[in-house]
Amino acid sequence: MTTISTIEDDPALGRPASAGTPAFPGTEPDRNCPLCPRLAAFREATRAREAKWFNAPVPSFGHPDGRLLIVGLAPGLQGANRTGRPFTGDFAGDLLYATLLDYGFAKGIYQARPDDGLALIDCRISNAVRCVPPQNKPQPSEIKSCRPFLSATIETMPRLCAIVALGRVAHESTLKALGIRSSAAPFAHGAVHQAGVRKLYDSYHCSRYNTNTGVLTPKMFRDVFARVRADLA
Ligand code: SF4
Numbered sequence: 001m002t003t004i005s006t007i008e009d010d011p012a013l014g015r016p017a018s019a020g021t022p023a024f025p026g027t028e029p030d031r032n033c034p035l036c037p038r039l040a041a042f043r044e045a046t047r048a049r050e051a052k053w054f055n056a057p058v059p060s061f062g063h064p065d066g067r068l069l070i071v072g073l074a075p076g077l078q079g080a081n082r083t084g085r086p087f088t089g090d091f092a093g094d095l096l097y098a099t100l101l102d103y104g105f106a107k108g109i110y111q112a113r114p115d116d117g118l119a120l121i122d123c124r125i126s127n128a129v130r131c132v133p134p135q136n137k138p139q140p141s142e143i144k145s146c147r148p149f150l151s152a153t154i155e156t157m158p159r160l161c162a163i164v165a166l167g168r169v170a171h172e173s174t175l176k177a178l179g180i181r182s183s184a185a186p187f188a189h190g191a192v193h194q195a196g197v198r199k200l201y202d203s204y205h206c207s208r209y210n211t212n213t214g215v216l217t218p219k220m221f222r223d224v225f226a227r228v229r230a231d232l233a
Contacts, residue, residue: 040131055081061086062120066159073167074129074130084114096206099225105225130149166205202224203220
């Protein structure tokens with residue numbers, strides 16, 4: 001069941017952002033960002049082992065003028081970390097992009113590679129943590145270190161009015177980026193939190209584990225985007 005809570009917006013988020021694409025200063029980390037020593041070491045080890053993979057902080061995908069921002073957890077080792085595009089190349093991307101295509105937030109054919117020509121419509125995808133973490137588990141200090149890039153991404157989307165957080169970590173980091181207390185907007189699949197002119201929509205992460213265990217069904221996931229689509233019509 002959908003719940004709606006009201007939370008205060010951060011006035012700072014209303015400030016105008018420059019036009020342009022693909023990135024504004026502060027939105028994309030350096031390829032060799034050193035802020036998380038554990039993740040930097042993991043990145044280097046993966047570069048040594050898989051020289052043809054992307055193996056760097058994965059940039060956001062989609063134009064900053066989009067009204068919808070999807071925030072994931074972090075790149076998957078053999079997904080975005082390999083291909084260089086969020087949610088591209090692993091199971092989570094299959095469900096996410098199929099859903100975005102169905103609801104008009106993408107066009108083209110998703111072929112699990114960054115040169116497949118798929119384009120996002122009115123939508124952008126980013127991650128709470130830009131570097132692949134071992135076992136898909138970033139540490140709290142790493143989520144905190146990467147938050148300025150998420151904050152900058154949010155702040156430089158002048159038309160942003162809908163954010164879909166995929167999973168609790170993305171939800172919590174997005175709340176902090178928005179300057180909102182966790183207690184004011186508890187995570188729950190299907191919850192919608194009003195934040196001034198914006199809404200934050202919660203979904204369980206579309207990971208293979210969540211779908212294989214039935215925590216998240218394709219219908220549950222589609223229902224979240226159906227709600228977003230209706231609100232952005
Ligand atoms: S996760 Fe973010 S802050 Fe940490 S090293 Fe990667 S880009 Fe830098």
